[in-house]
Amino acid sequence: MDTSNPAVFVNAELLRLYVGRRVRAVIQVLQSDGGVVMGKSTDENQIVVKGSPPAPLSKFVEIVGIADSEKSIRAEVWSNFGDSFDTYTYNQLCQLANGEFKHLFL
Amino acid sequence: MAISVTPEAVSTILSNPSPESSSDVPDLVVQVVDLKATGTSGNRFMFSASDGERKLRAILPSNMSTEVMSGNIQNLGLIRILDYTLNDIPNKPDKYLIVTKCEVVSPPLEMEIKTEVKLETEIKSECRSEGTGILLKPKQENEIKTEMKSEGPGILLKTKQEIVAKSAAQIVHEQRENMAPAARMSMTRRVFPLVSLNPYQGSWTIKVRVTSKGNMRTYKNARGEGCVFNVELTDEEGTQIQATMFNEAAKKFFDRFQLGKVYYISRGTLKLANKQFKTVKNDYEMTLNENSEVEEAGNEEAFVPETKFNFVQIDQLGPYVNANELVDIIGVVQNVSPTMSIRRKSNNETIPKRDITVADETKKTVVVSLWNEHATNLGQELLDIAEKSPIVAIKSLKVGDFQGVSLSAISKSIVLVDPDIPEAKKLRSWYDSEGKESSMASVSSGMSPSSRNGSRSMYSDRVSISYITKNPSLGEDKPVFFSIRGYISFIRPDQTMWYRACKTCSKKVTEALGSGYWCEGCQKNEEECRLRYIMVVKISDGSGEAYFSTFNEEAEKIVGCSADELDKLKSQMEEENSYQLKLKQATWNPYLFRVSVAQHEYNNDKKQRITVRAVAPVDFAAESRFLLEEISKMRVPK
Numbered sequence: 001m002d003t004s005n006p007a008v009f010v011n012a013e014l015l016r017l018y019v020g021r022r023v024r025a026v027i028q029v030l031q032s033d034g035g036v037v038m039g040k041s042t043d044e045n046q047i048v049v050k051g052s053p054p055a056p057l058s059k060f061v062e063i064v065g066i067a068d069s070e071k072s073i074r075a076e077v078w079s080n081f082g083d084s085f086d087t088y089t090y091n092q093l094c095q096l097a098n099g100e101f102k103h104l105f106l
Numbered sequence: 107m108a109i110s111v112t113p114e115a116v117s118t119i120l121s122n123p124s125p126e127s128s129s130d131v132p133d134l135v136v137q138v139v140d141l142k143a144t145g146t147s148g149n150r151f152m153f154s155a156s157d158g159e160r161k162l163r164a165i166l167p168s169n170m171s172t173e174v175m176s177g178n179i180q181n182l183g184l185i186r187i188l189d190y191t192l193n194d195i196p197n198k199p200d201k202y203l204i205v206t207k208c209e210v211v212s213p214p215l216e217m218e219i220k221t222e223v224k225l226e227t228e229i230k231s232e233c234r235s236e237g238t239g240i241l242l243k244p245k246q247e248n249e250i251k252t253e254m255k256s257e258g259p260g261i262l263l264k265t266k267q268e269i270v271a272k273s274a275a276q277i278v279h280e281q282r283e284n285m286a287p288a289a290r291m292s293m294t295r296r297v298f299p300l301v302s303l304n305p306y307q308g309s310w311t312i313k314v315r316v317t318s319k320g321n322m323r324t325y326k327n328a329r330g331e332g333c334v335f336n337v338e339l340t341d342e343e344g345t346q347i348q349a350t351m352f353n354e355a356a357k358k359f360f361d362r363f364q365l366g367k368v369y370y371i372s373r374g375t376l377k378l379a380n381k382q383f384k385t386v387k388n389d390y391e392m393t394l395n396e397n398s399e400v401e402e403a404g405n406e407e408a409f410v411p412e413t414k415f416n417f418v419q420i421d422q423l424g425p426y427v428n429a430n431e432l433v434d435i436i437g438v439v440q441n442v443s444p445t446m447s448i449r450r451k452s453n454n455e456t457i458p459k460r461d462i463t464v465a466d467e468t469k470k471t472v473v474v475s476l477w478n479e480h481a482t483n484l485g486q487e488l489l490d491i492a493e494k495s496p497i498v499a500i501k502s503l504k505v506g507d508f509q510g511v512s513l514s515a516i517s518k519s520i521v522l523v524d525p526d527i528p529e530a531k532k533l534r535s536w537y538d539s540e541g542k543e544s545s546m547a548s549v550s551s552g553m554s555p556s557s558r559n560g561s562r563s564m565y566s567d568r569v570s571i572s573y574i575t576k577n578p579s580l581g582e583d584k585p586v587f588f589s590i591r592g593y594i595s596f597i598r599p600d601q602t603m604w605y606r607a608c609k610t611c612s613k614k615v616t617e618a619l620g621s622g623y624w625c626e627g628c629q630k631n632e633e634e635c636r637l638r639y640i641m642v643v644k645i646s647d648g649s650g651e652a653y654f655s656t657f658n659e660e661a662e663k664i665v666g667c668s669a670d671e672l673d674k675l676k677s678q679m680e681e682e683n684s685y686q687l688k689l690k691q692a693t694w695n696p697y698l699f700r701v702s703v704a705q706h707e708y709n710n711d712k713k714q715r716i717t718v719r720a721v722a723p724v725d726f727a728a729e730s731r732f733l734l735e736e737i738s739k740m741r742v743p744k
Contacts, residue, residue, distance in 0.1 A: 086726075086727035086730060086731070088731075089727060089730040089731055089734065092734050096737065100741075
């Protein structure tokens with residue numbers, strides 16, 4: 001298992017701290033066309049995901065990729081997370097993983 | 107000068123049945139004869155108080171029991187009565203002396219001091235010089251005495267009626283209590299203290315107040331159907347006893363018995379109380395049948411003893427879920443459902459049910475299920491006034507895990523509407539000022555959407571498996587409950603994992619001679635039986651592992667099929683062995699378990715036994731929130 005470049009759990013707010021780094025985020029798909037997916041992050045802000053999903057997307061999707069700006073991610077891996085997802089909990093996870101428990105993740 | 111009995115002591119007592127105080131009592135020395143132990147634990151003593159000529163049936167106060175047991179007071183000894191009360195014996199002109207204070211005067215004499223011929227036991231005596239009287243010989247336990255004040259000792263009884271009439275008049279005149287003429291009948295009753303009742307006593311009458319009345323329940327067992335209800339009776343001394351009535355007797359007396367009223371009861375039967383169902387402190391319990399007599403005591407005021415509550419706040423109900431302990435709650439009625447008809451699984455009978463939603467200052471709501479009469483009458487009453495958000499105080503509720511936390515009334519639950527107690531006032535003012543407007547959450551919801559099967563209880567008392575295994579003394583006195591999240595890690599295929607059960611009552615059946623199975627519970631033979639799981643599974647979590655016992659319902663959920671079905675798979679001879687496969691498929695599934703931990707003795711060795719009481723699938727969203735909560739608790743406050 002390659003642990004050299006872990007993807008940071010981010011929401012919109014945390015994304016801007018990791019520009020250029022590998023990140024992962026779960027978004028709610030708002031719109032998807034022309035190689036761009038508009039998504040709502042778990043902290044209710046917008047994130048732009050660049051790339052074309054290989055398969056039809058479910059309501060919630062996890063994106064792993066490189067943060068290429070404060071508001072966008074260049075997607076490498078797309079994973080469908082289904083139609084029900086507890087965004088509140090994921091958001092808390094993002095806070096914890098980048099806050100007091102950062103050492104466990106990065 | 108040797109002390110002897112006070113002449114005419116009995117007459118003196120009879121003429122002053124209720125002295126105001128001990129100073130009102132003259133010197134009364136009597137001889138104790140026929141001393142015997144009585145009462146619920148044989149720690150009270152009855153005797154006959156003799157003044158040489160006449161006797162009075164009497165009972166010693168419980169604080170003198172030690173005097174008897176130590177030998178200070180013995181049969182044929184003398185005591186001085188310092189304070190007493192005289193009670194009537196129903197249907198007889200007799201009296202019953204309750205000695206409230208006395209002192210020992212002399213150790214046992216050689217024999218009973220007597221002036222008259224004794225009928226009952228072996229005593230011979232020296233006759234006093236005064237005249238002799240003849241006692242009419244009655245049944246063994248009741249001596250008929252009279253109290254013709256002005257006449258000499260010993261009276262010849264001709265007919266009961268005559269004496270009764272005369273004494274009654276005397277008594278009415280002399281009694282301190284204000285008894286109306288209509289109560290004349292009651293005057294001639296001899297009332298026994300509840301404490302003196304036992305199964306071997308012949309006839310008795312008690313005067314008791316109904317301090318609790320249960321609802322009428324119907325039942326169906328192997329022997330048929332019936333109805334039953336019970337009442338709690340308390341007498342003047344404070345002794346309590348439970349009385350039960352079945353079928354005809356139940357129908358006959360149900361309306362007659364009213365909470366708070368006083369009754370004369372006779373012709374009941376006593377038996378040792380069944381400890382499992384005991385609600386009052388008494389070694390015996392009473393059964394009344396159609397021949398029993400229940401008569402309302404005319405002049406007694408109905409007094410409903412104040413119900414004592416011990417309220418639990420709604421958000422504190424978690425730990426009581428599925429426990430044996432009953433709870434009391436008080437809250438504002440938010441909602442009253444219409445009456446529903448529920449079919450009882452055991453006997454297919456339908457009973458009425460109504461759910462009311464109640465809220466309190468913790469801003470939590472809980473649903474209380476009412477049954478039978480609580481549902482119909484009381485429930486309707488609540489529905490009518492529901493708009494006014496009445497306050498209900500309910501005593502003796504069972505806490506269940508339906509939808510997390512739920513409350514259910516039982517036969518002896520007491521529901522008071524808008525009671526005049528301080529907690530109700532507090533609740534009212536809270537509700538009127540802020541409660542009305544605030545949003546309430548169901549106690550079950552906690553931090554997560556509740557799933558149907560006991561989600562709340564799965565989040566209370568959450569521990570790791572190692573917490574249980576590392577604490578061998580858990581559940582020493584009585585079982586303790588926890589919730590656990592873990593994985594089924596192993597089910598041994600070669601264990602005995604089911605037993606043959608009766609299709610009707612689920613008890614274990616034995617193979618009958620010939621064919622079929624015999625059920626001890628139903629007392630009959632059945633052609634077929636069912637298999638029910640009794641399985642041990644290994645459960646693991648991040649901290650450790652342990653073996654847990656499971657019963658039918660839970661095992662079915664874990665294995666994914668019934669015991670009968672699994673048995674079929676087992677007996678299939680094929681290459682794949684679907685039986686083992688089925689068990690393998692059951693492993694490594696995560697669940698939430700509600701478990702009880704208790705101690706079991708095997709050959710003088712105490713072993714921990716963990717039993718699964720409920721299984722629920724993991725609700726990951728809810729579980730995550732629970733974990734977040736736990737994480738936040740970990741934070742050391744700065």
